[in-house]
Amino acid sequence: MRPIEIRDVSLIYETPAGNVPGVQSVSFQIAASEFVCIVGPSGCGKSTLLNIIAGFLTPTVGEIRIDGKAVTGQGQDRGVVFQDFAQLFPWRTALGNVAFGLEMQGMEKNRRETIAMEQLGLVKLEKFAQSYPHHLSGGMQQRVAIARALAYNPAVLLMDEPFAALDALTRDDMQRLLADVWRKTRKTVIYVTHNVAEAVYLADRVVVMTPHPGTVKTEVLIRLPRPRDPLSVEFLDYQRQLLQHLGQHAAAG
Ligand SMILES: Nc1ncnc2c1ncn2[C@@H]1O[C@H](COP(=O)(O)OP(=O)(O)OP(=O)(O)O)[C@@H](O)[C@H]1O
Ligand SMILES: [Mg+2]
Helix, strand or coil: CCCEEEEEEEEEEEECCEEEEEEEEEEEEECCCCEEEEECCCCCCHHHHHHHHHCCCCCCEEEEEECCEECCCCCCCEEEECCCHHHCCCCCCHHHHHHHHHHHCCCCHHHHHHHHHHHHHHCCCHHHCCCCHHHCCHHHHHHHHHHHHHCCCCCEEEEECCCCCCCHHHHHHHHHHHHHHHHHHCCEEEEECCCHHHHHHHCCEEEEECCCCECEEEEEECCCCCCCCCCCHHHHHHHHHHHHHCCCCCCCC
8 A cells, every 4th residue: 555645845825925935845654544634833834735735736846646646636536625614516415516526427327326325324414415505504514525525435535624613512523423434434534633632533643834834843643542532641641742842832621
């Protein structure tokens, strides 16, 4: 199983006001089926990096390799989930949203709807297959977005703060659900968050970035059995460790 390799990636945004670094000399690797979280201060370049891995942005320097092949654009080997609830098509049902990519591939209706229903089942939304996004809560919409990203059966799932706009209780539910989806599908996941508790709950390994212009500061392996207990001493120790790397010494919790 070949890893994802991020090799010395830098990106400069060219703006009318001048050049702005997005990320700077980022290098790390991710093994197949590994769950990696990227944490870092606001504006350090987490979204920029994820968008480069997704193929939405081209690095100014460096390259990304997946299974040994250089990324040159978007691809069905990567599914992407963003923070914004508006990422779904409002005029399509939950099922229609999840089946969209398969429809674009030319897959016939019965088959794509069967696959889309399976994915909705994975995120526990079978009963809402015929609902439109505006009739679903934020958490449900994000679950549809996850199901949609998984519908192609991509090897890699890229997520940019998918639960950041949810209330704390819903976010906890979503984290449990995502941990469960990951256990069942064993996708390679790259998950951006600024929430260290979320990172300790979900990740095999956390990549900590420096403030802008962001590069990798350090990596922390989370050696805790799953399902993880956010109230355990070990969990809080990891949280504290990450906060220290981020330069935030406030008590974890
Ligand atoms: N389209 C753009 N044009 C110019 N500069 C940009 C653009 N997008 C991001 N930047 C700049 O690049 C840097 C990294 O931004 P990015 O959005 O990747 O940070 P982030 O770590 O995701 O932040 P946050 O935690 O707030 O989401 C920031 O300094 C930002 O101002
Ligand atoms: Mg961001």
